[in-house]
Structures are given as C-alpha cells and as structure tokens.
Amino acid sequence: MTTNTLRSVQFSENLSGTPSHSLIHNIDGYGFQRPEGFDFDSYEEFMSSYLTILAKRSARWTSIVRRRGTVSKSAKVKRFCRKGIPAEHRPMVWMNVSGAAQKMRENPGLYAQILKADYDPRLVETVSMDINRTFPENIYFAVSRDRNSLQRPLFNVLVAIGHKNSKVEYCQGMNFVVALMLLVMKNEEKAFWLMDTLINNILPDYYNPDMTAIKVEQEVLGELVRLRDPELHSKIERLEVPWCLVGIKWFLCLFADVLPTETVLRIWDCLFYEGPKILLRVAVTIILINKDKFMRCTNFSEATTVLRNIINDSKSVMDCHAFIQKIFTEPKSFPRAKIKKLRKECITKIR
Amino acid sequence: MKDSNSSTKDSHPPNGFARKGSSTSTEVFDNSCKVMLIGDSGSGKTCLLVRFKDGAFLSGSFISTVGIDFRNKVVDVDGTKVKLQIWDTAGQERFRSITKAYYRDANALLLLYDVTNKTSFDNIRAWLAEINEYAQEDVVIMLLGNKADMAAERVIRREEGEKLAKDHNVAFMETSAKTGMNVDLAFMAVARDLKMKKTRKPSDPSFNVAEYVTKEQQTSGCCGS
Numbered sequence: 001m002t003t004n005t006l007r008s009v010q011f012s013e014n015l016s017g018t019p020s021h022s023l024i025h026n027i028d029g030y031g032f033q034r035p036e037g038f039d040f041d042s043y044e045e046f047m048s049s050y051l052t053i054l055a056k057r058s059a060r061w062t063s064i065v066r067r068r069g070t071v072s073k074s075a076k077v078k079r080f081c082r083k084g085i086p087a088e089h090r091p092m093v094w095m096n097v098s099g100a101a102q103k104m105r106e107n108p109g110l111y112a113q114i115l116k117a118d119y120d121p122r123l124v125e126t127v128s129m130d131i132n133r134t135f136p137e138n139i140y141f142a143v144s145r146d147r148n149s150l151q152r153p154l155f156n157v158l159v160a161i162g163h164k165n166s167k168v169e170y171c172q173g174m175n176f177v178v179a180l181m182l183l184v185m186k187n188e189e190k191a192f193w194l195m196d197t198l199i200n201n202i203l204p205d206y207y208n209p210d211m212t213a214i215k216v217e218q219e220v221l222g223e224l225v226r227l228r229d230p231e232l233h234s235k236i237e238r239l240e241v242p243w244c245l246v247g248i249k250w251f252l253c254l255f256a257d258v259l260p261t262e263t264v265l266r267i268w269d270c271l272f273y274e275g276p277k278i279l280l281r282v283a284v285t286i287i288l289i290n291k292d293k294f295m296r297c298t299n300f301s302e303a304t305t306v307l308r309n310i311i312n313d314s315k316s317v318m319d320c321h322a323f324i325q326k327i328f329t330e331p332k333s334f335p336r337a338k339i340k341k342l343r344k345e346c347i348t349k350i351r
Numbered sequence: 352m353k354d355s356n357s358s359t360k361d362s363h364p365p366n367g368f369a370r371k372g373s374s375t376s377t378e379v380f381d382n383s384c385k386v387m388l389i390g391d392s393g394s395g396k397t398c399l400l401v402r403f404k405d406g407a408f409l410s411g412s413f414i415s416t417v418g419i420d421f422r423n424k425v426v427d428v429d430g431t432k433v434k435l436q437i438w439d440t441a442g443q444e445r446f447r448s449i450t451k452a453y454y455r456d457a458n459a460l461l462l463l464y465d466v467t468n469k470t471s472f473d474n475i476r477a478w479l480a481e482i483n484e485y486a487q488e489d490v491v492i493m494l495l496g497n498k499a500d501m502a503a504e505r506v507i508r509r510e511e512g513e514k515l516a517k518d519h520n521v522a523f524m525e526t527s528a529k530t531g532m533n534v535d536l537a538f539m540a541v542a543r544d545l546k547m548k549k550t551r552k553p554s555d556p557s558f559n560v561a562e563y564v565t566k567e568q569q570t571s572g573c574c575g576s
Contacts, residue, residue, distance in 0.1 A: 137412065245449075301436050304436075
C-alpha cells in the first residue's frame with residue numbers, strides 16, 4: 001500500500017456517461033460488453049425515442065441546477081429523479097439527495113486517513129479475492145495494468161468501507177455496487193461516501209453478517225406478490241421456489257449485474273432519494289411482468305431458468321423508461337406503514 | 352469392482368429398472384437430483400460448474416457468486432437420463448446462514464477446497480460439521496481438491512486431502528476446472544449414485560461412490576500418485 005496510490009483518483013473524461021455514444025458499439029457507454037444475443041434492433045428502436053426524452057429531461061434539470069449549482073430534496077426533485085437524472089448531473093444529484101455530500105463535507109480528509117492507516121489482513125484477503133471477479137467484461141475492470149483501470153480504486157473503496165464500518169466489513173455484492181458507483185461518479189472519494197451513506201442511512205442492516213434484513217426483505221417481497229397477485233404467488237410457492245432465494249442478488253447488488261446498466265442507474269436515481277421501497281417495487285414488478293413465464297413452468301428448474309433469464313429479456317427491462325414507469329404503476333400503492341408491518345411479521349418467519 | 356451396470360447398454364436397463372408410471376428406460380427421471388456446490392470463497396465452485404455444464408474454462412472472465420445460482424444439466428447414465436439440478440453457492444461465510452437451510456433437500460454435496468490455499472483446506476472440517484448437522488443421512492458427499500493443475504502454487508498435498516476424506520468417510524478426488532480433470536467424473540458419480548439408489552433391488556450390491564471415484568479418477572502430474 002504505497003502512499004502515492006492513496007489520493008483519490010480523478011477519472012479522465014473518456015468514461016462517457018451518454019448512452020448515445022454506444023448505439024452501434026459492442027461496448028456500452030459505461031464500458032460494459034453487451035451480452036451475448038443482445039438485441040441491437042430493439043435497442044436502437046428504443047434509443048431513438050429515448051434520446052428525445054433524455055434531451056428534454058436534460059433541459060429541465062439544467063434549468064433547476066443552474067440556479068444554485070446543486071439540488072436539495074423537494075417534491076419537484078423527487079419527481080425529477082423518478083423521471084431520470086441526466087448522466088451529466090447524476091453524480092452531483094446522487095451525492096446531494098442521498099446525504100453523502102453533507103457527510104463528505106463534515107469529514108474532510110477522512111477517506112485518505114483511513115487508507116493511510118494499517119489494513120486488517122483478513123479484510124484485504126477477502127476483498128482482493130473479488131477484485132478480479134467484479135465486472136471482468138467491463139473494459140475498466142478487466143484485469144490489466146492500464147492506468148485507467150478501476151481495479152485499484154475498487155479495492156481502496158471496499159477496504160475503506162470495511163474499516164469504517166467494522167460491523168459490516170465486506171459482503172459479497174458490495175463489489176458490484178461500488179464498481180458501478182465508480183463508473184458513474186468518476187471519483188473515488190465520492191464513491192466511498194455514497195456507499196457509506198447507502199449502507200448506514202439508506203439500507204441500514206442490508207449488508208450485516210447475520211443477513212437477517214436481506215432475508216426479511218425477500219419474505220416481504222413474497223407477501224407483496226401475494227397481495228398483488230395471489231394466483232401467481234401460489235404458483236411460485238407450488239414450484240417450491242423459496243422467496244429467500246429469489247432476490248438475494250437483486251437486493252445485495254441493487255440490481256447491478258442483474259438488469260441492463262441504464263435500467264439499474266434509473267433505479268438508483270430513485271433509490272438514493274426514496275430508499276429500500278424502490279428495491280421492493282422493482283422486485284415485485286419483475287415478478288409480475290414475468291407472470292406468463294412463471295405460469296408456464298412445470299417445475300423448480302424451469303422457474304430458476306426464468307429468473308436467470310431476466311437480464312436477457314430485452315423487451316421488458318431494456319426500455320428503462322417504460323420499466324421505471326411500471327415500477328410505480330404495476331405494484332400499485334406501497335404505503336410505508338404497510339411495508340413496516342410486513343417486515344415485522346416476516347421477521348418471525350425466518351427465525 | 353462392482354461393475355454390475357456397465358454390461359447393459361441395450362434398451363433393457365440393469366436390475367430390471369422400472370419406475371412407477373414409466374414404461375421405457377429412456378424416460379427422464381420424474382425427480383431430479385439436487386447437487387450443491389459448497390466450499391470457501393475462491394475455491395472454484397463456479398468454474399467447476401461451468402466446465403461441467405459448457406466444457407469451457409472461465410479464465411479471467413468469471414464473477415463472484417452472490418447468493419445462489421442455479422444450473423440444470425441432463426446426463427446419461429447407462430441409457431437412463433438423470434436430471435441434475437445444480438446449486439452454485441456463494442462461499443463467503445455469512446451466506447451460509449441462508450444456504451445451509453437447503454442442505455436438507457440435497458442429494459449430493461460437492462465440497463471444494465483450493466489446493467493452493469491452506470485456509471480453504473483448514474475450513475473443510477467446519478464445512479463437514481455443518482453438513483452433518485443439516486444434511487440428510489444418505490447424502491452423497493464428495494470432497495474435491497480443486498486447482499490441481501497449479502503444481503507450483505500447491506500447498507496441500509494430495510495425500511492430505513485423501514486422509515481427511517478417509518477420516519470423515521467421504522469420497523475424494525482432486526479436480527481441475529482448468530484442464531477438466533475429473534470434473535465430469537465428479538458429477539457423473541453423483542448421477543450414478545442417485546440412479547442406483549432409485550433402481551436398486553434389495554438383493555443387489557450397493558453402489559459405493561467413494562470406491563467408484565477411486566477407481567475411475569485420473570491423477571495430476573507425471574508422478575501424481
């Protein structure tokens with residue numbers, strides 16, 4: 001751990017956040033290789049209409065950002081987040097609506113200080129094992145000595161998070177979340193504070209070693225599906241798919257490496273403002289829009305294949321704009337009190 | 352030694368195999384065989400599975416498994432189709448609080464360590480203790496020393512793995528997801544065991560998976576054993 005690598009990295013601007021650059025490429029705007037069998041025709045069709053939406057949203061955002069150079073929480077900003085944050089404003093908006101910007105201001109130099117201190121060798125070993133296994137298909141995370149490689153920043157942020165949050169340490173899944181944050185934030189220290197805010201304030205207990213919160217959340221998912229569509233719920237129960245296994249990766253990776261990148265970022269636009277309810281909305285929506293496929297399953301294996309193939313299902317999840325609209329309409333109302341009550345009931349199920 | 356089933360390659364299965372409701376030997380088992388891959392993080396569970404499933408080695412392009420991943424493969428055991436439902440689990444200790452609940456329904460557990468990582472080997476006893484607590488009595492357990500191709504980095508000798516397996520009365524092999532050594536055998540032995548359990552008549556000799564893999568396996572290197 002030499003000190004010259006400790007300063008937070010300012011990434012070069014060749015990390016383009018604008019999807020329009022990628023229309024014809026096998027690599028998307030965030031450096032991800034497109035999956036095998038990627039449906040370019042549908043994607044191009046979607047993008048041609050989405051670009052218009054993006055341009056409109058960009059103009060609206062610019063008009064509210066221009067006044068103060070920043071944003072704070074308000075009904076208007078919440079509505080704007082649901083409609084999508086343009087790539088150029090995303091880092092600033094995420095930092096502000098999540099509360100990470102304030103934390104960073106209140107703790108100047110803390111990140112560098114953590115990285116300068118001694119590391120717990122066990123934590124280093126655990127984290128190191130996953131660095132080469134995080135988005136290897138992304139050009140910025142591929143094993144390389146390239147100066148632009150984000151492998152070292154990924155290691156730094158995960159180790160710093162582990163030291164600052166000794167109760168959580170490191171949980172597999174955090175590697176994918178931090179990696180995607182780095183691709184968007186283009187700044188190591190900001191990614192650190194955003195992750196710190198996420199695990200302490202937005203999704204408290206999610207990454208705890210006992211996994212209780214993550215198990216409860218999946219049982220809540222099951223109950224929400226039961227309320228919204230009893231027929232589908234009992235079908236999934238008959239297929240003997242445990243709710244507890246449906247969404248571990250969904251909830252721990254916050255849909256990174258599960259859904260297409262642009263869709264994940266649109267989910268995060270809402271998540272940093274509104275919290276874990278958003279993840280439940282997305283999970284319920286995924287189950288509901290795949291109803292026909294689940295209903296056709298005759299056994300457990302077929303059901304797991306449906307779950308595996310969600311990322312390849314271009315029509316329903318690639319159109320991120322339509323998908324995000326669906327998460328607010330399909331699961332219907334989602335009162336906070338109801339979720340709280342369900343969490344309380346579900347905790348008894350898993351013990 | 353007991354090769355009672357390899358002589359029947361025709362349409363008549365050994366031991367007068369006939370399942371409830373099935374009339375021909377080529378019919379797929381109505382119940383599939385659940386195999387779980389367990390072992391420390393980085394021991395090569397996903398790579399072993401991909402090698403078996405797709406015959407490929409994921410050098411530098413595989414990701415850490417978060418939670419559980421499922422794959423299915425139908426294999427042929429002497430003319431009978433056996434459907435393997437394979438559960439690939441996350442190795443990190445905290446995930447065991449989720450995965451161990453499912454040992455109970457597993458027909459087979461493939462327990463991996465990495466021959467180049469001493470900790471992963473030292474943890475095998477703890478894994479076995481947990482298996483004893485949660486799995487069924489008749490579950491097939493196979494201890495696999497993976498990455499056997501990495502001769503220069505090896506820190507666990509083959510004999511150490513063999514002894515540990517013997518002490519705990521489980522089957523043992525060294526494997527390499529990279530070269531493919533013994534990978535198919537590990538899964539096929541499990542499929543064979545399940546098929547034998549389903550079709551064996553009380554008078555038939557029982558199938559011993561440990562003896563079977565001892566006889567069939569390859570060993571690594573020129574002076575492997």
